[in-house]
Amino acid sequence: MYILSTTDYFSRWAEAVPLKKVKKEIVADFIKSNIIFRYDIPRYIITDNGTPFDNKLMRSLCENLKVVSKNKRNWHEKIGEALWAYRTTFRTATQATPYSLVYGVEVVLPLEQQIPSLRITL
Template structure:
C-alpha cells in the first residue's frame, strides 16, 4: 500500500495534509461529485482549484482530482456565458456628459419586489438626472406604458422641462410609440 493511503474493509482512504482521511472514489462517483459541487443546489460555479479544495473539505479524493476540476470548470456552459470576459479586447469608453442640469435623464424599473408593499405595489420606476444625480421615483403595481408616460409628463416634463435625452434599456414599457408621442 502506498504511503498516505489506508484500507478500511472495502473502502480506500487517503490521509490528507491535516491527517483527515479522505474517501477515494472511482471515476463514476467522481463525475457525480464534480457536477454536484460545481452546479448542484449549493454549487457556486467556482474555478477548478477552488472546486478541488471544496471537494477535499467534503472528504473525497481521487488521483486526477485537480485536473478534472479544472477541465470541468472550463467546459461548463454557464461559466462560459456568464463568466468574466477577461480575454475580450478592450473597447473605448464613451463619455456621457450632460451639458446642464435636467437635460439628460436615465430611466429604469426595479422589481418585481418581494414581498409586495403595503399598497400591493411590486415595481419601482426610477428616473435619474445625469448631471445632478437627482432621483424621481414612484412605485407601481404594474409598470405599463401609460403609467410611464403619465409619470414622465407630470414629474419630469412639467417640473424640469422637456429633456434633451431620455436613456432607457429599451424595455417595451419604456420605449414605445406612446413615449415618442409624449416627447414630440
C-alpha cells in the first residue's frame, strides 16, 4: 500500500490518496484531478524523480500545461529558497516559526522592506 501526496509550499495544504500500485497513469490522473482541476496549473512540480514521475506521460502532461521544466541537476540552487520557506513558516506544534525560536524575533520579510510597516520603522 502506498500514499501519493502533494503539499502546496505556500499554504501547506495537503492532498493525498491511498494506492495499491503506483503507476504513471494514476500519478498523472492524481495531478490533474487533485491539483489542476481543483486549484490551477502549478508553476513547478517538485518530485523525487521516481519512475512514476519521470516518464513520457508526465513530461507530455507538463509540456501541454506549460509547467516549467528545469534541469534536475540545478536543485542545489534552490536550497536557500527552500530553507527560507521552511524556517519562516509558522508551526502549530511550537506556535512559532523556526526562525523566531532561534533568533527570538520574527523575520523581516523582503516585502516589508519595500512597503514600510510600523514594525520596521520602530
